[in-house]
């Protein structure tokens with residue numbers, strides 16, 4: 001796959017975005033560390049930042065962006081295996097991973113429902129799914145998301161994004177739902193595969 005993606009273009013600027021995402025990502029990785037998966041699949045792993053607490057957990061860091069993956073590979077131990085691929089068509093067998101992490105990728109992919117069904121397919125029974133994302137709240141930030149909605153295609157994401165936009169989650173057992181960040185703009189959801 002040699003396609004040059006939007007995230008290849010913005011990769012040098014991504015650390016600026018990371019400043020806002022760091023605290024929530026650290027929280028997610030701490031929860032994953034406590035679960036201690038044998039194999040973690042991180043879909044849309046991006047530049048692989050803020051995952052130090054995972055230590056040497058074997059991680060398949062899958063992303064469409066070659067440049068983001070190059071940076072992720074540089075900053076992580078060899079147990080981080082960079083995989084150039086599409087989260088909507090995972091190159092993995094059924095029930096082959098213990099945990100899946102979706103950090104700020106659910107609102108970026110073209111078909112969030114397909115992303116969820118791929119997570120369900122590759123997770124083993126009892127495996128865990130974490131979804132970290134902005135979810136449009138009912139507060140004034142909801143208006144902000146609506147206002148900037150036309151910028152979505154330029155920014156490569158859906159600004160207006162609700163949990164209902166992730167169909168298929170009902171196949172999982174919900175474990176936790178935490179609101180994080182200023183104005184509770186971010187949510188960290190976790191699930192178990194029955």
Ligand SMILES: C[S@@+](CC[C@H](N)C(=O)[O-])C[C@H]1O[C@@H](n2cnc3c(N)ncnc32)[C@H](O)[C@@H]1O
Pocket residue numbers: 005007008021025043044045046047048062063064065068085086087088102103104105108109110
């Ligand atoms: C907003 S960034 C999030 C990166 C990182 N997870 C984080 O939290 O900082 C979205 C990432 O998802 C990747 N991505 C977008 N669509 C994808 C797809 N269909 N399959 C795999 N990765 C994808 C992009 O290349 C980008 O690196």
